[in-house]
Every structure is written in structure tokens, then in C-alpha cells.
Amino acid sequence: MAKAKESGAVLSAVLIADQEGSFITRELDLAELQFGGLPGDRHFGVTSRADVRQPMYPRGTEIMNRRQISIVSEEECEQIAAALGIEKVLPQWLGANMAVRGFEELTHLPAGSRILFSSGAGLICEGENEPCVFPGKVIAEHSGNPKLAAKFVKAAWKRRGIVASVECPGLVQPGETIRILFPPAT
């Protein structure tokens, strides 16, 4: 097996979207990743239904869920805030399930990379999370500037983080050091 590149970072937050009708997440002190993601989260499930993000399948088709966990970097959130001219953009507002610090270019992490936790749990990066319009509305509301809603997608382009799926279940805790392993190594 070819040697994998490795890079360290810190898991700064673990968050869950468990409020009816909302994608906004709230922080957890500790969480257990299971096959399918974070139990109780709106994206939890080993399989999911094809939607606008998988136009190659008829809407509603049962497919494997590759969008179980969404992850942002704190540094990229700061860049989005700067691009919008506001003080901050919280991971919660983006519906992120995890935030990391110390790995700036998270959005460019290649699909197939692994994110490994001290419990032994592991995620597989499924690719870039392309920005949609909804977080823009939340940011506009929090900042009191309605014009920001339309600016979010451009400001967040290539900074929106990644989506991942659980390869190996286990506990995850804010503050822990994580390992990021680049492919190849399937």
C-alpha cells in the first residue's frame, strides 16, 4: 500500500440537527457515530432518498447515504464571514455536524480521505459540499442584513466544507485531536 499523507487538526465542535423542520445544528458535548451517521440527526441513515443533489437517479429512489455528516473548517467559516463583511459565520448556521480547526483547506480534501478519531471511529470524505441558498437566509437573519442571503453561495464557494459517511462507528468529542489521512488506501 502506498504511504498515505497525514495531517493533524482539532475537532472544535460536534453538532446535531434534531429540531423539527430546521437544518440548524446545536452543539453536543459528546456523540456516538453509528453506521449511517449521528442518530437523531436529520441526515441519519445508511440509505437515503435521491433528491436534487443526485439528479442521475429518479427523485425518491433509495440510494446509499453519502451525506451523513457535514463538516466545515473554522478558518473557512472566517473566510466566508470576511467575504460577506460580517463578524462571524457559525457552523450551526450552515447546518454543520462537525467543525475542525487547524486544517484550513478542508473543502479541498479529496474524496476517499479518512478522518480518524481517538476512539477509533472513522469517517470517509465523500467530497465537497456545494453551497445551497438556505444558510444565506439564516446568516441574513442573524446579521440583520437581508442582502446577505443572496450573497452566501458566492461567498461560500469552495469554502463550504465536505460531506462524509461513517466508515467505523465510535465516540467523538469536541476538543480532541483528529487525524486526516489522504488517499490512496481503499
Next chain:
Amino acid sequence: MAKAKESGAVLSAVLIADQEGSFITRELDLAELQFGGLPGDRHFGVTSRADVRQPMYPRGTEIMNRRQISIVSEEECEQIAAALGIEKVLPQWLGANMAVRGFEELTHLPAGSRILFSSGAGLICEGENEPCVFPGKVIAEHSGNPKLAAKFVKAAWKRRGIVASVECPGLVQPGETIRILFPPAT
């Protein structure tokens, strides 16, 4: 969503490893992909056990199975045969579950790419399949030249094809045209 690059090719063979104690595959006239792969194949399963290919997990840990289906290109098999100085290398000898023709650089297909079939079934490319020593022994046996066994890994480097998992179940049939979709599009 960013526009995905697309490329066509033909599914030239569908194969299964269903003989006790052997990784060698045999051709099928028709097969049904299910979540987990090809039922009856030695790599079938939504989850599998970590082995030498996943050294970041303790051996035997239950993990998601990203090596459900292995795929080679006919053109790359011809290149391996040329590098070994023999007439042919059959997909069967490599334990491949699928062979494709008309997509030469299959091994370089990015992780996260999709392979789509006319039934609506779809695979996700999980990455390059790095060559191991076992097919070399089969090739040596078939060619009557024991020296080839040791040469296989080098000859097959970056030509060994990919591993994939089933994203959407459905039928697959040799001879059909397939679509190959590049990321992004998670």
C-alpha cells in the same frame, strides 16, 4: 451543482467470485447489484472486516465495505499483458467483477465518480485498486512461466482498475453502454 464531466464506455463483462477458497471470477450473463454488491460474491456485504488494506483500524473491526465491486478496463489488462510479455491477462485472473472497454484510464478515475447502468443502477468509485501478489500467481500458472508471479505488481501498477460500492441497486448486463460521471456531485 457544478456540471459533471461525462464519458461513455461499454460493460464488457460481469463476473462473480463464488468458488470456495478462490478469488478467481467467472462470467455471468446478467446480475443484480444489491446494496452491498453482488450477492454470492466473496466481497458481498454492506459492511466488512478491516484487513491489511485498512491498517488504520484494528484487524477484524466491522467497517463499511468500500471494496464491494472491483472493475478493470480491457485496455489496461492488455497493457499489463504487454508489460509481462504475454498474450493476455483475463479479468477473471484478477478477480474482477466487471470489465469495461472504451475507458482506457479507468485506474485514474477519481473517487466519488459514478458508473451508471441502463437499468438505473449506479456504482460509486471508491478509488484505485492497488495490486497485490495473488493474481501474479494465477497469471504465472496460466502462462506456464513461474517468473511472472513476481513481476505482476510492478506490471499492474496504476493499471489494476478500481474498487466501487453500490449506490443504487439494479440489473447489469454485459454489452450494455455505461455512463461514467465525474465529481463533483455528492
